[in-house]
Amino acid sequence: MSTGLNVAIAGATGAVGGELIRLLEEREFPVRQLKLLASAKSVGKFLEFKRERVRVELLSENSFEGVDIALFSAGAGTSRQFANRAVACGAIVVDNSSAFRMENEVPLVIPEINAEDIATQRGIIANPNCTTIVALMALYPLHREFGARRVVASSYQAVSGAGARAINELSLQAKAHLQGEKYEPEIFPYPIAFNVLPQVDIFLETGYTKEEVKFVNESRKIMHHPTLRASITCVRVPVFRAHSVAVHADFERPVSVANARDVLAKFPGLEVFDNVNLKQYPMPLNCAGRNNCQVGRIRLDSAFDNGLAFWVCGDQLLKGAALNALQIAENLVR
Amino acid sequence: MSTGLNVAIAGATGAVGGELIRLLEEREFPVRQLKLLASAKSVGKFLEFKRERVRVELLSENSFEGVDIALFSAGAGTSRQFANRAVACGAIVVDNSSAFRMENEVPLVIPEINAEDIATQRGIIANPNCTTIVALMALYPLHREFGARRVVASSYQAVSGAGARAINELSLQAKAHLQGEKYEPEIFPYPIAFNVLPQVDIFLETGYTKEEVKFVNESRKIMHHPTLRASITCVRVPVFRAHSVAVHADFERPVSVANARDVLAKFPGLEVFDNVNLKQYPMPLNCAGRNNCQVGRIRLDSAFDNGLAFWVCGDQLLKGAALNALQIAENLVR
Numbered sequence: 001m002s003t004g005l006n007v008a009i010a011g012a013t014g015a016v017g018g019e020l021i022r023l024l025e026e027r028e029f030p031v032r033q034l035k036l037l038a039s040a041k042s043v044g045k046f047l048e049f050k051r052e053r054v055r056v057e058l059l060s061e062n063s064f065e066g067v068d069i070a071l072f073s074a075g076a077g078t079s080r081q082f083a084n085r086a087v088a089c090g091a092i093v094v095d096n097s098s099a100f101r102m103e104n105e106v107p108l109v110i111p112e113i114n115a116e117d118i119a120t121q122r123g124i125i126a127n128p129n130c131t132t133i134v135a136l137m138a139l140y141p142l143h144r145e146f147g148a149r150r151v152v153a154s155s156y157q158a159v160s161g162a163g164a165r166a167i168n169e170l171s172l173q174a175k176a177h178l179q180g181e182k183y184e185p186e187i188f189p190y191p192i193a194f195n196v197l198p199q200v201d202i203f204l205e206t207g208y209t210k211e212e213v214k215f216v217n218e219s220r221k222i223m224h225h226p227t228l229r230a231s232i233t234c235v236r237v238p239v240f241r242a243h244s245v246a247v248h249a250d251f252e253r254p255v256s257v258a259n260a261r262d263v264l265a266k267f268p269g270l271e272v273f274d275n276v277n278l279k280q281y282p283m284p285l286n287c288a289g290r291n292n293c294q295v296g297r298i299r300l301d302s303a304f305d306n307g308l309a310f311w312v313c314g315d316q317l318l319k320g321a322a323l324n325a326l327q328i329a330e331n332l333v334r
Numbered sequence: 335m336s337t338g339l340n341v342a343i344a345g346a347t348g349a350v351g352g353e354l355i356r357l358l359e360e361r362e363f364p365v366r367q368l369k370l371l372a373s374a375k376s377v378g379k380f381l382e383f384k385r386e387r388v389r390v391e392l393l394s395e396n397s398f399e400g401v402d403i404a405l406f407s408a409g410a411g412t413s414r415q416f417a418n419r420a421v422a423c424g425a426i427v428v429d430n431s432s433a434f435r436m437e438n439e440v441p442l443v444i445p446e447i448n449a450e451d452i453a454t455q456r457g458i459i460a461n462p463n464c465t466t467i468v469a470l471m472a473l474y475p476l477h478r479e480f481g482a483r484r485v486v487a488s489s490y491q492a493v494s495g496a497g498a499r500a501i502n503e504l505s506l507q508a509k510a511h512l513q514g515e516k517y518e519p520e521i522f523p524y525p526i527a528f529n530v531l532p533q534v535d536i537f538l539e540t541g542y543t544k545e546e547v548k549f550v551n552e553s554r555k556i557m558h559h560p561t562l563r564a565s566i567t568c569v570r571v572p573v574f575r576a577h578s579v580a581v582h583a584d585f586e587r588p589v590s591v592a593n594a595r596d597v598l599a600k601f602p603g604l605e606v607f608d609n610v611n612l613k614q615y616p617m618p619l620n621c622a623g624r625n626n627c628q629v630g631r632i633r634l635d636s637a638f639d640n641g642l643a644f645w646v647c648g649d650q651l652l653k654g655a656a657l658n659a660l661q662i663a664e665n666l667v668r
Contacts, residue, residue, distance in 0.1 A: 150637050150638075151637065152486040152582045152635075152637050153488075154487075154488030154567070154580040156490070156530045156569065156571070170528075171512060174508055174512060174528075175512050178505060178508060178509050178512075189613050190613075190617060190619070191619060194504075194508075194572060194573055194574050194619070195573060195617055195618055195619040196490045196571055196573060196578055196617065196618060197617060198578070198580070198615050198616075198617070198630070198631050198645045199610075199613065199615065203610040203611070203613075206633060206634070207591065207610060207631065207632065207633030207634075208633055208636070216636060229636070229637045229638070230636065230637050231582055231635045231636040231637035231638075231641070231643055233488070233580035233582070233631065233643060233645060235490065235578075235580065237490070237530055237571055237572075238528060238571075238572050238573075239528055239529060239530060239572075240528055244530055244532070244569075246488040246532070246567035246569065248486045248565055248567070257541065276533075276537040276541060277537070279523050279524075279533065279537075281532050281533065282532075283524060283529055283530065283531060283532070284529055284530060285524070285525060285528070285529040296532070297532050297541065297567065298541065299540060299541030299542055300540070300541070301486075301565045302542070302550060302563070302564065302565040303484050303485065303486050303563045303564055303565040304484075304563070304565075307565070309565055309567060311532045311567060
């Protein structure tokens with residue numbers, strides 16, 4: 001190769017795809033050629049990259065010839081259909097979907113936590129679930145210091161986690177509601193405007209949603225902590241962008257708020273925003289569009305002997321998806 | 335007395351006051367005379383009760399002569415100022431505020447749980463915090479069956495918990511936001527439209543909010559369970575009415591989802607709405623205006639050995655405030 005890499009984005013016209021294109025430029029990723037791939041209905045659209053218009057092409061078996069890095073962000077079905085083909089063509093795939101995350105030979109990576117796992121890749125590297133990423137950005141440094149034993153969490157997930165059309169649905173539905181009109185839900189099972197839905201993703205036989213099980217399984221894999229006890233209630237809230245997670249955790253070793261704050265403040269990609277006297281705490285409205293996650297409301301957890309409670313927010317399209325994927329790609333380049 | 339009781343409502347023009355007036359009529363409470371009391375700025379307004387217009391009077395030291403039952407719903411400061419005066423005049427006070435809840439000689443009552451405590455009253459009976467009521471309506475029957483050891487919860491609290499002006503603020507702020515305009519917060523410390531705030535009530539030195547500490551202390555007192563370990567993160571969400579709480583609890587005795595459902599289904603004032611195959615679960619939008627609380631998402635908690643996770647919703651102006659207060663008054667009448 002002369003200079004740079006041939007990069008393909010599968011799902012280029014989606015919410016995460018758009019952020020990937022922007023971040024490739026902003027972070028000066030060494031792109032030689034950028035291929036924007038999508039399904040038939042988006043073919044022929046043009047998207048801007050480095051002040052040039054790039055035509056969206058059809059995602060197909062033949063899309064990956066000569067591609068070095070393929071960033072997949074088009075859902076698990078699409079990843080299952082095309083990721084192995086991309087690998088066969090010689091590309092390394094960074095996959096945003098849940099398709100391969102729990103497969104043994106696929107590393108599941110948050111670079112600040114387990115970048116070393118990237119070296120074990122055999123063609124596919126998985127990007128974790130957005131809620132898992134946001135929660136672990138604060139839980140992991142605490143785990144490293146105090147040894148996490150048990151985690152109980154609840155999420156407050158923004159609609160943009162469900163894609164660009166979900167953002168539109170919240171906006172139009174809220175407008176209709178305020179005018180006393182009806183707006184039937186299409187993306188979500190029930191109205192999301194001025195409501196909260198205790199369902200993200202489909203239900204499994206245990207009564208948990210897939211999203212909730214992802215949090216437990218992915219946390220164990222990423223932190224290399226197979227015995228972690230964890231549970232979560234995942235809830236969609238009428239917020240456009242940035243997820244929040246209330247985390248209550250019990251640790252092996254004695255904890256203190258001062259130690260916790262020290263450890264969190266040193267962790268890359270995380271900001272401690274925690275001064276309740278000044279009413280400073282993370283909020284989705286302030287974390288939208290921000291690369292770093294924010295943690296606050298750090299306090300001893302009154303339900304556990306060595307417990308800490310905290311509140312973490314992060315933009316799930318950035319650190320929860322596009323940024324994390326690109327950080328993985330940057331690690332590959334190094 | 336010939337027929338009925340003389341009833342006073344202190345704080346008659348507020349959101350809870352309005353529900354109290356409506357419920358007194360709907361539930362055919364034996365009212366001989368209704369006194370509507372409020373601060374100076376509401377004096378002279380008329381409110382309707384049983385198709386008659388009742389004039390709002392100034393709440394003062396002299397308001398309680400001849401009053402049998404005084405329902406207070408005007409904040410802790412007002413209760414501290416006037417409740418003892420009402421008692422001195424011979425009234426029994428049912429107080430919605432936090433002023434007396436943790437005082438030893440004041441029973442704190444959810445009638446479905448500890449109606450028998452009403453008999454210990456010496457003039458004041460306290461109505462619990464709204465989030466506590468909603469959570470305990472599902473936690474208590476499970477505690478009675480399995481013995482609650484540890485509870486970790488997160489709340490999703492509607493703006494109406496902060497009063498009638500908060501409802502208006504969410505509405506106008508959401509409208510402004512959708513039109514790309516600004517609307518400065520007045521009731522809440524930050525914008526609540528399309529945001530969530532991990533703060534309800536003021537902060538204490540421990541890093542918990544007063545609302546969060548209320549949940550722990552009031553749960554112990556109401557359930558007569560002083561050794562319960564509990565913690566909660568209380569969060570305001572852009573919902574107009576009805577609180578939701580995600581509860582994760584660990585019990586002394588082995589639990590099963592089937593047993594839990596049985597026990598919950600038999601509890602008065604609570605509906606089990608829990609069929610995930612049909613996407614049936616409680617939501618604030620459906621619980622607004624409903625007397626009963628709803629519980630769903632009942633599942634084994636993967637973080638505990640004898641754990642259950644569930645999701646409970648309730649209208650905090652009704653069961654969380656006015657209805658519970660009136661139920662206490664109904665118990666007094668019997």
